[in-house]
Amino acid sequence: MTYRPIGIVALLLPLLVASSLPAAVPDEVRFNQHVRPILSNCFYCHGPDEKHREADLRLDTREGATAAAIVPGQPDESVLLDRVASHDESELMPPPASKRARLTAEQIATLRRWIEQGAEYEGHWAFLPLASDPPPAVKNQDWPHNPIDQFILARLEREGIAPSPEADEATLIRRVTLDLTGLLPTPKEVETFTREFAAQQEQAYAALVGRLLDSPHYGERWGRHWLDQARYADSNGYTIDSQRAMWPYRDWVIQALNDDQPFDQFTIEQLAGDLLPEATKKQIVASAFHRNTLINEEGGTDPEQFRHEAVVDRVNTTAAVWLGLTVGCAQCHTHKFDPITHREYYELFAFFNSTTDVNNKGATLGVAPGEMFGEQPETLPPLPEADEHFAQRKAQWERQQAEQRAASDSSQKPQWQPLTYIEFDTATGAGLKLLEDNSLLADGRGADNETYRVVAKTDLAQIAALRLRVLTHESLPKQGPGLAGNGNFVLTRLSLSAAGAEQPFASAWADHEQPKFAISGVFDDDPGTGWAINVGPGSTAKMNAGHQAVLVLEKSLAVDGPLEVKLFHELNDGYLVGRFALEASATIPPSPATIDDKLAAALTTPDDKRTPAQAKLVRDAFIAADPPSRAAQAKRDRAIAKSAALMVMKELDQPRETFVALRGDFLRPDKALGPLQPGGLSFVAPPLPAQAGRTRLDLARWLVHPENPLTPRVTMNRIWMRYFGRGLVETEEDFGSQGSQPTHPELLDWLAGELIRQGWSQKAMHRLIVSSSTYRQASKHRPELTESDPRNLLLARQERLRVEAEVVRDAALSASGLLDRAIGGPSVMPPQPAGVYSFTQNDKKWIAETGSSRFRRGLYTLFFRSAPYPLFTTFDAPDFQTVCTRRVRSNTPLQALTVANDEAFVEMAQGLAARVIGDIPTVDIEARLDRAFLLCLCRPPSERELAVLQGFYDRQLTDLAADGDRAAALLSTELKKSSTQAAAAALVLVCRAILNTDAFITRE
């Protein structure tokens, strides 16, 4: 049979519930309400995209339409009507080949009447200024708690529907606690509320809401929603997907929400905190919002390509989060339906196109745990400058540098003389082989942390410097020059001795250094540092090639007999130098030119005239050359390493040029059009101030300008969505012309206006919504409404909502009493099943926490984009590759298996049983079931539920009493102390059953 995939329901719903849609032709035709839904079918070919515009006709503007197709007031003269009603297939619009359905008689009649009435256009509703309709009058004046209810009730009264009664107090406290904190209330909180509610309903509820909004867990709950939009994760994404430390940003979000930072400031700091004048550390941390983009660490990638991808993601995310617009289409071409041009897309792009990161870490900022919550970071070890002789040694070093330079300037070029090897061996006697070109090749058969020893002589009378050349060879992995699998090595120390006396080095440089593995590491006293040569993403250097390092002696050495050189490899097993050669010079060689020029310029500048950059250059060069300073700096750096190096936004000194990328291809910049200036979207008010050099800060301020109607609408719509399962605009991610219409447009605008009037306070908005009668209704389905409002669009009841993935975990943790309530900090690794990473390219290290960190809230679980924690994926958490403004809610067998059998949930069932036994020590199953229900559902079981669970308990108890091994297997260490093991084990099974009910993972 041939099946026509027709979403009948989807098509019928508006007819049934949205009386704004015409069943027949309305008397007064309104463009937005009646005509736009019809004409929007035409915009694909007759819309804003001029490249695909057919017949040079556009119907999305009055000017375009009246130029050819429409004669206002004269339907019979309007070609449009002929074409949509034509019986000639070659004439008919939309053309049959477009697979767009032909217009109905009603639609054509609507168009006709609209043309008769003058064919007036209106802008798209979402782009119009906020309307300021006062809350409407209602008949039932007892019901509304606040203006929200007047808007909702007025509409219900129009339809002749009464709202639902208020939910019972158990449901209310569980609902509002889950909604505001993502946790379950404790039995004590339930009891207090129930008692107070019986006496003073309104006061009790207001006190409850106030307490929850003041709870630090509020910031965690709503922070999690925000982190979805920030596409927060703990790994770089793509294929290698290494771990990253973005948690200080998460801390910042939690704290900003707990502080109720106004949403406009919240926006500005995240989009442009780094650009604020006198930016505080916290504000720079906030800018990490847009550093949550992916980094591709795969070999052979073009860093510019993935930098471009990251900027694209920043543009698309910004538009989705603040404007509720899908601008991504305009990346390749002018948007088909919304007035976003290809050019405007890249004008937005230009705002984000000039940061220093290039598919790499870019700018970072050290942030310590607790710092975002106002704690003072631990006192760091002092800077090298704290040493009283620092200045003196530095001055001396600078003089020495000047002398060396003078010496090398007077063209005493170093003459590198190869050493003649007399003896060469390794600590374990494995092979070093002398090759014809006077280099030494290691065969790698020795110890993993081998030391090479070379005894050599030279014809030079004195030596001032030693040169180590590391060389490739076909026998080495990837041709070397190291023996590690990728051809790398780590040389942790190099020593030169003459007559048994070790000769200290003063400075060193190499032609290439791996980040954090500088050559200076080979002559400090720290075996944890050394020289290595891997390349970071974006580097043009090559690892598998010959490299050289020069080490300058503190004092020239008068040669009198053989020299002994040792190469140490104390880090990373098997990271040995594979092939090398040693040379000496009698004169001090000049530093490599690249460093030379800048450093020389800095050194010749008097101390007080140096720029900060120059001063830093000199300081760093000195510290690298001065062992005590280097040690002090290393100690300090290690302490800092406990902090996160948070990736933050930082502008280049000179902005990059931005071009339109033809077909969205970064390799095809439209040079003809020329470089673009940063700009906003012309159809969104207000216009950006005309000025050159606009920055992200201007963009952020434009987004939260009180005249910008989209940001407050989109923001309030999403907040609403969290409470009712659906926004007033269901397509919360698309406020463009293809999105859905608001069910309650006046309410949406009132809420958006209220957000601004309340100083952008999100907590004020939460208080407003959860205090409304609308929110407080029962969620029980009403059979009498299944026909008139099957999807509950009119909100004549609350919705039952399955809680999000993290809250599934958090609810079970709070019911069981195991929850670790610590706020913030680095991510943690709760137990997870083995083998989760068998599907990823690189095995990830996952060491399950053993202490209370095992029971941290879900939002702190370490999140690898390529292999998320299985519970989260199963319960519809996104993988955070891109912005997520709304999660789906699926209901699958894998979810059932997870809650039933996941070790973590079994542990929580045991915890719940232990808590119940602790609360009710006597073996009174009815009292215990009562308690378990109170802990999980905030209410006692019904008689029917009690009977079901009692039966289950009795049957299991009988079995378990007869099988002590089975009982023991079900018990945690704590429960094994119980004197009645069978009863405890049966209670574990009962608790497991309660945690597996639909009600437990649902906010009713």
Added chain:
Amino acid sequence: MNEPTQNLKSVTRRHFFGECAVGIGALALNALLQQDGRAVPLKIDPANPLAAREPHFPAKAKRVIFLFMAGGPSQLDLFEEKPKLRELHGQPPPPSLLAGRRFAFLKGTETLLGSQRKFERVGECGMELSELLPQHRKIVDEVCWLRGLTTDVFNHGPAKLFMNTGFNAPGRPAMGAWATYGLGSQSRDLPGFVVLQSGPRGPRAGASLWSSGFLPTSYQGVPFRGNGDPILHLKSPPGVTRAAERDFYDTVAELNEARLDEVGDPEIMTRINAYEMAYRMQTSAPDLVDLSQESAETLEMYGVQAGQPSYATNCLLARRLVERGVRFVQLYHTDWDHHGDQANNLSGALEARCQEVDRASAALVMDLKQRGLLDDTLVIWGGEFGRTPMGEVRESIGRDHHIDAFTMWLAGGGVKPGFILGQTDELGFGVTEGKVHVHDLQATIMHLLGFDHQRLTYRFQGRDFRLTDVHGKLVHEMLA
């Protein structure tokens, strides 16, 4: 117009279908239908989103097994005999052939690399097969050979996403998700889209390769694991017997029914069904992987070694999965990335990969045929791209990623058997005839499953998305 399937919560729809559609005038329905005027969403029963559905037109393929050779096998050493390339071995490639091409690792100084492998024309179709795939000779006339594949992206992660989701960045639904979204599944006891994996590591891009993207998560691929439980959390907790487990599931169902009666939310019915399926999977999944039910001949035919996770085992599992009604099975076998490194070269490493997949791939086709399943099961073999005609100099000479011409094969499910489509130039740089872009292949696979790829769409963020993005042409020549 809202997209009802985006929110499975709105289950009252089911109720609506059952009782309320009556009485709505056909005219009004039609009016709204036409007012919307674009591709209309599927009707999904939210209580059973995997219920089997009929496609747009009768399908040739009822199920798919996609054997994904992750890393990009060298078509020039397996399927493409190029005498001219051998003749010009060691010479720089003609500049005209390099113009406009991008490579991941090549520096521009590389020279042409003739294959070391012996080729032979085999079967009635006369396909050239290299000595590395001896077992493939047995199926050469069952298979539709595509030698003119092209793709858009040359890094592994993006290219794998492109092959699977039609787009080079994560976030779109995989082909298997589209297939189960469109067709549902015929299995009551197993997920509709299953992923199996073999080789030393997972494929690059991980879970985004079998993601349901913006489709409801009921359609995401469920990765079975090679070791231990094939599905996570199948095993009951210690101390819970099968009888106790039945009692547990019944108890949970009774509690849920009590709540359903109280609050009337049909979503609870879905949850009851999901738990029942979970219980069945606890039995069906272990039965699925119990290969002791297979004959010694079958195990030998595939090259399965008992208890050893392998590609061969996964091929056999794939057959057992489709026998049980699973809609889409995808196997990943990794490490085809033969650049010329110690572990990834065109000598020992390529030979090892071929030995691992040759016998079992052929066995799967033959086994499906002898069981009468090949007619309506589509088998697909191939990687995310091919490899360059130029040698890449590393420890040994290997080949870099090549996106402008590579080979795949399909069998069964309505494709033309013993048919070769596509010709490349004499050096294998580009396609001279029979070019099939990845989007064309996807369009054709969708067609075989009974869908017009332009009409199987899903509305998300203001746009109708489909597997083939805004491209793709049905390749008529491939159809039987």
